[in-house]
Amino acid sequence: MKEHVFAKYQGAGNDFIIVNALHSSLPEINGQTALAWCDRHFGIGADGLIVLLPSSRAQCRMQLFNSDGSEASMCGNGLRCMVMFARDEGLIGAGEYAVETPVGVLQVRLQTGPDGQPSGVTVQMGQPRLLARDVPTTLVPGDQRVVQAPLVVNGQEWAVIAMNMGNPQCVVFVPNVDEIDLCLGPAIERHPVFPQRANVMFTQVLRRQRLQVIPWERGAGATLACGTGACAAAVAGVLTGQTERQVQVM
Numbered sequence: 001m002k003e004h005v006f007a008k009y010q011g012a013g014n015d016f017i018i019v020n021a022l023h024s025s026l027p028e029i030n031g032q033t034a035l036a037w038c039d040r041h042f043g044i045g046a047d048g049l050i051v052l053l054p055s056s057r058a059q060c061r062m063q064l065f066n067s068d069g070s071e072a073s074m075c076g077n078g079l080r081c082m083v084m085f086a087r088d089e090g091l092i093g094a095g096e097y098a099v100e101t102p103v104g105v106l107q108v109r110l111q112t113g114p115d116g117q118p119s120g121v122t123v124q125m126g127q128p129r130l131l132a133r134d135v136p137t138t139l140v141p142g143d144q145r146v147v148q149a150p151l152v153v154n155g156q157e158w159a160v161i162a163m164n165m166g167n168p169q170c171v172v173f174v175p176n177v178d179e180i181d182l183c184l185g186p187a188i189e190r191h192p193v194f195p196q197r198a199n200v201m202f203t204q205v206l207r208r209q210r211l212q213v214i215p216w217e218r219g220a221g222a223t224l225a226c227g228t229g230a231c232a233a234a235v236a237g238v239l240t241g242q243t244e245r246q247v248q249v250m
Contacts, residue, residue, distance in 0.1 A: 006037075007085055008044065011077035011121075013224025017046045018085045021053050022060065034065030047220045048072065050082050058098035058105045060086065066219025073102045074166025076227020080121040083108050087118060094118070103166040125228070128235045129164040137162050137170075138193045147239050153187045160188075161236040167218065168198035169232035173240070177204045177214045185216025201229040203236065210248045211237060 007018045017037055019029060034049040036042075048066050055061035062082050064072040072078075079099060086092045087110055094112040098105050106124060113119040129135070133142030139149040139162060146162035151170075161171040170188055174180055180202045188200045200216040213233045215226035230249040237243030 009081035011080045014077035015046045016048050016050050016081050018050045021051050031069035035069035038067035047223050055100040058100040061100035068219045070219040083121045134164050135162045135168050165228040165232050170198040171201045171236035177202050199229050201233045203233045205242045208244050212250045
């Protein structure tokens with residue numbers, strides 16, 4: 001079996017195994033590899049496996065596999081981690097970079113502090129796609145927005161907001177996220193109204209400038225953070241009139 005050199009990074013607790021394949025072909029890395037490596041008991045352990053690849057459209061390309069072996073379309077925290085990894089490998093310095101993802105080329109900025117050391121990575125996530133056909137979901141007709149649409153799960157009705165932030169998102173506002181039964185996560189993720197499954201963001205409004213989110217991610221399950229999901233929660237807050245346009249997502 002061929003050996004691979006890997007690194008382990010986390011963004012807001014969302015953790016990833018990263019492999020540099022810019023100058024080599026790694027055909028062995030696929031969904032089955034991710035399933036084995038991401039196992040927290042018998043593998044390395046992670047929410048996902050990222051492969052850094054060359055691109056003809058941008059400085060590099062990100063391929064991401066979820067911990068269940070499925071290939072992800074987008075991951076904000078994963079993209080931030082990959083850019084920091086590229087910096088630590090000496091491949092890039094501070095500045096703005098174009099990164100190819102399955103949903104298109106995104107702009108990423110590596111920031112530095114006064115001492116010249118990295119202080120953060122920001123991603124231009126792009127506009128949310130709000131029509132039901134773009135999520136995709138059958139909750140409402142395809143040319144309508146999914147805002148507070150009724151969804152029955154395990155005999156209980158929930159009002160949900162759905163959108164696409166590079167991947168399908170379902171935001172559920174609740175009075176207290178600490179009281180949520182996370183068994184609802186997979187039930188909503190795999191509900192028939194979401195043909196491509198969906199991330200589920202259980203969201204509590206703390207005040208008009210702050211939200212608390214507990215994510216259940218498509219293909220990864222319960223995670224400590226979700227970048228695209230944080231964006232979706234913020235958009236949902238605006239769509240429902242519960243928050244300002246600029247918010248902190250905890």
